[in-house]
Amino acid sequence: MPDNACPASPFSRSVQWDIFCHVIDNFGDIGVSWRLARQLQHDYRQTVRLWVDDLNSLARMAPQIKPDLPRQLFRNIEICHWLSPFPECAPGDVVLEMFACTLPDAYVMAMTRKSRAPVWINLDYLSAEDWVPAYHGLRSPHPRLPLTKTFFFPGFVPGTGGLLRENDLIRRRADFDERKAQQFWRSIGAPERAARECRVSLFCYEHAPLKELIAIWTQSPTPVFLIVPQGRIADQVAAILSARLAHSGNVITSGRLSVKIIPFLEQTQYDTLLWACDLNFVRGEDSFVRAQWAGKPFVWHIYPQSEQAHWKKLDAFLRIYTKQMPENVVYALRKFWHGWNGMAEIGPSAWQDYRDCFPVLEGGNAAWRQTLAAQHDLAFNLVQFAGNQL
Numbered sequence: 001m002p003d004n005a006c007p008a009s010p011f012s013r014s015v016q017w018d019i020f021c022h023v024i025d026n027f028g029d030i031g032v033s034w035r036l037a038r039q040l041q042h043d044y045r046q047t048v049r050l051w052v053d054d055l056n057s058l059a060r061m062a063p064q065i066k067p068d069l070p071r072q073l074f075r076n077i078e079i080c081h082w083l084s085p086f087p088e089c090a091p092g093d094v095v096l097e098m099f100a101c102t103l104p105d106a107y108v109m110a111m112t113r114k115s116r117a118p119v120w121i122n123l124d125y126l127s128a129e130d131w132v133p134a135y136h137g138l139r140s141p142h143p144r145l146p147l148t149k150t151f152f153f154p155g156f157v158p159g160t161g162g163l164l165r166e167n168d169l170i171r172r173r174a175d176f177d178e179r180k181a182q183q184f185w186r187s188i189g190a191p192e193r194a195a196r197e198c199r200v201s202l203f204c205y206e207h208a209p210l211k212e213l214i215a216i217w218t219q220s221p222t223p224v225f226l227i228v229p230q231g232r233i234a235d236q237v238a239a240i241l242s243a244r245l246a247h248s249g250n251v252i253t254s255g256r257l258s259v260k261i262i263p264f265l266e267q268t269q270y271d272t273l274l275w276a277c278d279l280n281f282v283r284g285e286d287s288f289v290r291a292q293w294a295g296k297p298f299v300w301h302i303y304p305q306s307e308q309a310h311w312k313k314l315d316a317f318l319r320i321y322t323k324q325m326p327e328n329v330v331y332a333l334r335k336f337w338h339g340w341n342g343m344a345e346i347g348p349s350a351w352q353d354y355r356d357c358f359p360v361l362e363g364g365n366a367a368w369r370q371t372l373a374a375q376h377d378l379a380f381n382l383v384q385f386a387g388n389q390l
């Protein structure tokens with residue numbers, strides 16, 4: 001609970017939240033839902049029920065969860081398998097539909113029967129585009145029923161819903177020192193760092209120019225140690241290097257490049273990986289935000305959209321993120337990010353120029369993180385908004 005919580009504030013009350021998550025693909029929908037559920041419960045003491053239609057995806061990042069149970073309590077969150085037909089249940093005080101998933105009809109009807117209509121929020125995808133503040137908070141009355149939905153847009157600038165950031169995140173990140181990093185490397189069976197090694201985490205989509213970058217790294221003047229969580233990308237990396245197996249534990253070496261495939265980590269552990277590496281390749285939404293809190297140089301592989309709409313989104317983010325950075329750094333960073341996202345060629349000079357910027361980038365990232373941390377976080381904004389309506 002924030003320090004400024006007083007008895008009349010929205011933060012002094014615990015209300016019941018129902019979060020609905022429909023897993024479309026990948027891990028982003030459930031990744032954001034699970035992180036938000038944990039923070040609402042832990043930092044704001046809200047009562048949280050999370051409805052998920054694919055518990056296997058959740059179990060990948062929280063292995064204690066049993067995908068075959070219709071209901072279970074974990075970390076004080078009630079996790080329910082969202083099945084059809086939807087079971088009869090009393091709706092919560094706040095109903096959060098993640099990324100415009102369609103709520104079950106029976107549940108919406110039950111919402112209308114409550115003596116006080118629940119606060120109904122749609123949490124949308126993250127974007128750095130200029131239109132976001134104007135759309136954040138817009139209300140949409142239901143065409144037939146006495147219910148109103150509010151659109152919440154996460155974002156990077158004031159006037160948006162903000163970003164997920166646990167109350168203790170900045171402190172825990174600051175406390176993460178070399179000793180903790182070494183402990184982490186031991187815990188995942190990674191070797192000690194070699195001199196001048198660049199340690200890189202890799203999480204991206206299959207269409208990334210992996211082959212090109214692997215060829216560059218193989219010939220790199222300094223060693224590159226790549227860590228890849230198990231999955232399709234690990235298989236692809238192993239195939240490019242003609243290694244037969246992409247087991248977790250494998251270390252594959254080719255020229256100056258070594259690759260270690262690790263198990264898909266628990267969500268909290270994934271943060272630690274981002275803190276410990278020198279460079280993080282991230283994607284989608286949640287890992288992208290976590291890389292910004294980690295503060296290390298990062299490369300975003302944006303989720304692809306039709307007609308290359310995502311390129312505009314990528315440039316919108318680059319504009320605000322690099323605003324205070326020196327021109328040569330902006331140039332090198334844009335060139336590399338564009339290359340990684342298929343907007344330009346990616347060659348050895350793009351890598352080397354980008355790599356040379358790391359010392360300056362660490363400073364730029366710290367300043368960027370400070371700007372973001374000066375704003376309220378997404379869970380705070382949601383609790384405040386919902387509490388003020390109830």
Ligand code: TRH
Nearest residue numbers: 026027028031061229264265267270284285286287303
């Ligand atoms: O998996 P994603 O590509 O998710 C995407 C995006 O959210 C996209 O915007 C959305 O439209 C699409 O899904 C449906 O990338 P993202 O958002 O980074 O989510 C990955 C989650 O997986 C994140 O919460 C971190 C977590 N993770 C782990 O817990 N352990 C791991 O080892 C790894 C690699 C990731």
